[in-house]
Amino acid sequence: MGKERLEQAFEKCSQKGEKAFIPYIMAGDGGLxxxxxxxxxxxxxxxxxxxxxxxxxxxxxxxxxxQEAGKRALxxxxxxxxxxxxLTSIRTEIKxxxxxxxxxxxxxxxxxxxxxxxxxxxxxDGCIIPDMPLEEEGIISGELKQSGIALVxxxxxxxPAERIKKIADGAEGFLYAVTIKGTTGARDxxxxxxxxxxxxxxxxxNVPVLAGFGISTPQHVREAGKYCDGTVVGSKIxxxxxxxxxxxxxxxxxxxxxxxLS
Amino acid sequence: xxxxxxxDQNGHFGPYGGRFVPETLMTAVLELEKAYDEAIQDDxxxxxxxxxxxxxxxxxxxxxxxxxxxxxxxxxKIYLKREDLNHTGAHKINNTIGQALLTARMGxxxxxxxxxxxxxxxxxxxxxALLNLECIIFMGKEDVARQKLNVFRMELLGAKVVSVDQGxxxxxxxxxxxxxxxVANVDDTHYIMGSVLGPHPFPKIVRDFQSVIGNxxxxxxxxxxxxxxxxxxxxxxxxxxxxxxxxxxxxDSGVSLVGVEAAGSGIDTEKxxxxxxxxxxxxLHGSLMYLLQDDDGQIxxxxxxxxxxxxxxxxxxxxxxxxxxxxxxASVTDKEALDAFILLSRTEGIIPALExxxxxxxxVGHAKEMRPEQNLVICxxxxxxxxxxxxxxxxxxxxxx
Numbered sequence: 001m002g003k004e005r006l007e008q009a010f011e012k013c014s015q016k017g018e019k020a021f022i023p024y025i026m027a028g029d030g031g032l033x034x035x036x037x038x039x040x041x042x043x044x045x046x047x048x049x050x051x052x053x054x055x056x057x058x059x060x061x062x063x064x065x066x067q068e069a070g071k072r073a074l075x076x077x078x079x080x081x082x083x084x085x086x087l088t089s090i091r092t093e094i095k096x097x098x099x100x101x102x103x104x105x106x107x108x109x110x111x112x113x114x115x116x117x118x119x120x121x122x123x124x125d126g127c128i129i130p131d132m133p134l135e136e137e138g139i140i141s142g143e144l145k146q147s148g149i150a151l152v153x154x155x156x157x158x159x160p161a162e163r164i165k166k167i168a169d170g171a172e173g174f175l176y177a178v179t180i181k182g183t184t185g186a187r188d189x190x191x192x193x194x195x196x197x198x199x200x201x202x203x204x205x206n207v208p209v210l211a212g213f214g215i216s217t218p219q220h221v222r223e224a225g226k227y228c229d230g231t232v233v234g235s236k237i238x239x240x241x242x243x244x245x246x247x248x249x250x251x252x253x254x255x256x257x258x259x260x261l262s
Numbered sequence: 263x264x265x266x267x268x269x270d271q272n273g274h275f276g277p278y279g280g281r282f283v284p285e286t287l288m289t290a291v292l293e294l295e296k297a298y299d300e301a302i303q304d305d306x307x308x309x310x311x312x313x314x315x316x317x318x319x320x321x322x323x324x325x326x327x328x329x330x331x332x333x334x335x336x337x338x339k340i341y342l343k344r345e346d347l348n349h350t351g352a353h354k355i356n357n358t359i360g361q362a363l364l365t366a367r368m369g370x371x372x373x374x375x376x377x378x379x380x381x382x383x384x385x386x387x388x389x390x391a392l393l394n395l396e397c398i399i400f401m402g403k404e405d406v407a408r409q410k411l412n413v414f415r416m417e418l419l420g421a422k423v424v425s426v427d428q429g430x431x432x433x434x435x436x437x438x439x440x441x442x443x444x445v446a447n448v449d450d451t452h453y454i455m456g457s458v459l460g461p462h463p464f465p466k467i468v469r470d471f472q473s474v475i476g477n478x479x480x481x482x483x484x485x486x487x488x489x490x491x492x493x494x495x496x497x498x499x500x501x502x503x504x505x506x507x508x509x510x511x512x513x514d515s516g517v518s519l520v521g522v523e524a525a526g527s528g529i530d531t532e533k534x535x536x537x538x539x540x541x542x543x544x545x546l547h548g549s550l551m552y553l554l555q556d557d558d559g560q561i562x563x564x565x566x567x568x569x570x571x572x573x574x575x576x577x578x579x580x581x582x583x584x585x586x587x588x589x590x591x592a593s594v595t596d597k598e599a600l601d602a603f604i605l606l607s608r609t610e611g612i613i614p615a616l617e618x619x620x621x622x623x624x625x626v627g628h629a630k631e632m633r634p635e636q637n638l639v640i641c642x643x644x645x646x647x648x649x650x651x652x653x654x655x656x657x658x659x660x661x662x663x
Contacts, residue, residue, distance in 0.1 A: 057560040058434065058546060060441045061284045067428060079558040104282060105545045109559030131282045131545070135272060156286040158448060163289070181286060182446035 002148035006097045006125045006173045009048050010208045013230065020174075020210060020230025021221065021256035023237040023249070024051040024101065026069035027086075028078030030242075035083075036090040041246065043096050046253045050094075051128065051232060052087075054080050054102035061103075061130040063185030065235035080106045080115075084122045091123035099126040099152060099173070107140065116143035126150035126173045134167055150174075155201050157181050157193070168205045175205050177228060180214040185235045187214040190223045198227035218255035230256060266512045268579060273462020276585065278578035281461040283548045287441075290448045295463040297368045302470070307363065314359050315474065318392070323347045325482035325639070330609040331626065338492065338632035340625065342612070342642045343479050345503065352615060352644030353475060353503045354385035358454055360471035362389035365452040372396040372451040376440040378405055378433035378499075379569030380412025381615075381644060382456030387421035397421040400440040403431035405569060412648065430563055433573050437547050457500025458577035461548030465578050472506020479639060480510050492632065493518040495625040496641035497617050498591070499535065499571035501580045503643035508589060518590070521580060522624040524566035525593035535564035537576040538584050538591040551578045567596035567652070568616035570644075598623040603646060603653065615644035616652070 013020045023042050027035060042050055055070035055078055062070070080102070087098065100119065107115050107129070119127070127149055132139070137151065144151050150173030155164050158181060168175060179194045180187060194211075202209045211224040212232035224231050233252060240249050269275045273295075281291055301307040315321045323344040332340045345353040358375075365373055373395050377383030383399040390397035399421050406413055406425045416423050429435035444453045455464040458472075483491050494511060496504035498521040511517045526534035534540065537552050544553035546561055554562040554574040564574045583589040594602075599616060602623035607613045614622055618641070625640045632638060646653075 057429070058438050060438050060547070061445070063442075064428075071429075074560065081558065103545075105553075105555070105561070106559035108545055108550075109542075109555065109557070130284050131548075133281060133283065133285050133288045135288075136280050136282055154285045156284075158286050158289045160289060167285075178286060180446075181448065183442050 001123065002120065002125050003150040003172055006049065006150055009097050010174065010229065013048055018258065019225040019256040020048040020208065021046065021253045022049045022051050022099070022210065022230065022232045023047050023253070024053060024232060024234030025237060025241065026053040026055060026066065026073055027083045028055060028073035028076055029069040029238065031076055032078055032082055032086045035086055036093065038241065039090070039094045043094060045250045046257060047096060048230070049097040049099060051099045051101050051234070054083060054100055054106055056103040056106055059103060061183055063183040063235060065238055066184050069238050080110055084118045087122035087124065097125040098123065099128060100124055101128040101130070104129050104132050104139070112140040112143040116140070116147040116149060119149055120147040124149060126152050128152045128154070128176060130154060152176055154178055157197055161200065164201055165204050168201070171205060171207045174208040174210050174229070175201060176232065177201050177209050177211050178213045179211045179224070182214070184213050187216070190220050195227045198224065202228055218251055221252060221255040225256060268582065269462060269466055273466070275465070275578045275582040278550045278581040279462055279465060280550050281548060282545050282550065283461045284445060286445045287448060287461070291461050291463065293368065294364070297364055298463055298467055301364055301367055307367070310363055311360060315356070319349045319355055319359065320347065321474065322478045325479055325486070328610050331606065332629070334605070334609050335626045335629040337629040337634065338636040338638045339634070340629050341483070341491070341637065341639045343475060343507065343639060345475060345641065345643045346612070346614065346618070346645035350385050350388050351647065352381050352385065353472060353506065354382045354456065355388065356474050356506065357456070357468050357471040357502060358382070358385040358389045361452070361454045361467065362393050362395060365395060366393055368452065370450055370452045372398070372447065373454050374398050374400070374440050374443050374447070374451050375454040375456060376400050376433065376436040377456065378436070378572055379648065380405070380409045380416065381570055381648065383416050383421070383423070384412055384419070386454050387416040387419035390421060391419045398443065399423050400426050400436040400443065402426050402433060402436045405432060405436070408569065432563065433569070434561065441547065457502040458505045458579060459500045459547060459549060459575060465549065468502050469505045469509055469579060472502050473509045475503065475506040475641060476508060476510035479507065483639065487637065490514055490517050491639045492636040493520065493628060493638045494641070495520045495522060495621045495628065495638065497522045497571065497620040497643060498576060498580065499524070499573050499617065500575070501577035503641050505577060505579055507641040512588060519588065520624065520628065521589055521591045522620045523591060523593040524568060524571035524620055525595045526565040526567070528595055529593055533565035534593070535566040535571050535573065536593040537564070537574060538580060539593050541576070546575050549578045551575050551581045552584070567599060568620065570615070570617040571620065592624055594620045594623045600653070600656065602626065603649070612642070613646035613650070614642055615646050616649045618643045
């Protein structure tokens with residue numbers, strides 16, 4: 001459970017010589033009653049964990065696709081409370097780790113202690129909070145630790161080497177390496193700079209390093225996999241899900257497993 | 263009262279403030295903090311600021327005794343701090359000139375900013391034209407439609423204005439989009455935050471640059487009376503004119519400080535911007551502060567006749583000053599502000615900004631309850647030329663009175 005379940009999932013990948021793949025979906029986009037079905041599909045398709053987005057009115061780290069998905073979820077009346085309740089009721093049927101990606105305010109309003117306790121009860125294994133840098137972690141890190149939930153940190157292309165080291169020090173679950181200067185969303189190609197950055201992060205990290213933001217094709221997934229331990233794909237998954245392009249999702253996931261040639 | 267030193271070295275004002283930004287921006291905000299700390303120690307920077315404040319902006323501006331308004335209110339003597347006489351017509355430029363000089367100092371060539379009604383956008387575009395900086399302004403779609411003239415003004419000054427469709431197409435969405443732009447262009451771009459908001463060090467920098475208002479007022483008032491005013495009233499959206507006015511008086515416990523928020527249609531309706539009166543603690547746009555939000559922590563829309571007060575948050579330092587009880591926070595409805603707009607125009611021949619009209623409305627009522635030998639200062643943060651069209655529409659094109 002919690003942090004350990006995440007660690008085991010990565011361990012399994014590395015034993016099989018595969019890269020990890022974590023799809024991101026927006027909780028409640030399409031209604032919370034299809035969440036279980038979505039999670040089961042992703043698990044079946046080979047996802048090693050799922051990153052579950054919590055909708056927020058002002059998602060400053062996200063590009064248009066995730067912004068719109070969040071807006072749709074909010075229009076359906078989806079809340080953090082509702083998401084945690086749904087997870088609690090379906091969690092035993094999902095085997096892979098679940099990581100919440102949430103802006104800080106819904107969590108702050110919920111209350112850090114209550115949030116950590118309810119996450120543990122709902123079988124949440126990790127949390128990513130994109131508007132909470134290292135300096136401000138104290139607002140919730142103690143509560144998450146007590147509940148055994150990994151606080152996944154982000155490193156970015158603008159983080160200087162010294163700072164990357166500081167962030168890597170004491171990182172939990174995995175390190176989320178943001179591979180574009182910008183918000184979430186698609187991009188055309190994978191820059192050389194990105195590969196060097198991922199290698200640099202990996203050289204100082206004691207936990208797996210996953211690349212995210214702007215990764216949208218099987219080729220990106222394979223390319224990133226050369227330099228780190230896996231990838232997170234968000235905007236593209238959301239687009240494919242809403243287009244019901246399930247085969248393409250499977251292709252993306254399997255690109256991390258080295259089973260699709262192109 | 264004991265010595266007031268805020269924020270702490272991590273940018274916290276008590277429980278408020280902080281740096282709640284994506285990691286991509288952390289290097290930029292740390293760099294800004296360092297650049298600012300160095301700049302304020304540097305005599306050349308201070309001289310440069312002084313030069314532009316005097317020669318370009320036209321400071322110092324008067325602390326004007328409003329005799330007619332005083333007679334009308336029938337209580338304390340009312341003084342107006344004339345920020346409306348600054349170049350570009352409001353206090354906003356006190357801050358933008360400082361931040362533009364910092365931008366140049368950091369070797370950055372591009373500036374991004376948000377704007378609601380367009381006042382901060384115009385003040386930013388102006389200093390960018392002056393200092394040859396590339397300028398991009400994000401403005402909500404609704405505001406672009408409502409403030410066509412200011413959009414044209416910014417474009418005339420050489421800025422690129424981007425209309426923001428996301429969310430509700432107002433100020434908070436413009437901030438979101440400006441932040442996203444900054445994340446993507448942080449290497450060569452500085453964000454000129456328009457109020458005492460955002461991640462540390464912005465609330466401190468904007469307060470410091472705006473403190474010229476309070477410092478001048480203190481000196482001018484002392485020259486007139488040899489003492490301190492009994493009360494100071496300023497309007498509050500994000501809170502920059504109020505913070506700049508109040509800050510030099512915080513340790514003068516005999517001076518009562520009142521911030522006036524926009525009550526829109528009324529604080530018991532859903533259409534208001536009275537964040538400190540009705541909001542709850544939360545985190546938005548980099549800072550922990552009072553916020554208008556629902557029970558799930560989703561940010562709500564603010565509403566005010568005055569676009570400059572139309573923001574669902576309020577500066578972290580105001581949040582602290584409220585909790586400390588050092589500043590009183592009141593609110594004034596659209597209707598009351600509108601009446602004050604006309605009142606000041608008629609009594610003093612000064613057309614105030616709709617934002618500042620909120621302060622005037624509260625101050626007139628407050629002055630009535632004070633004694634004639636007491637003194638009250640209103641921060642007249644801006645002039646109302648920009649609002650004349652709005653007022654005309656509201657009046658249905660009929661003559662007033």
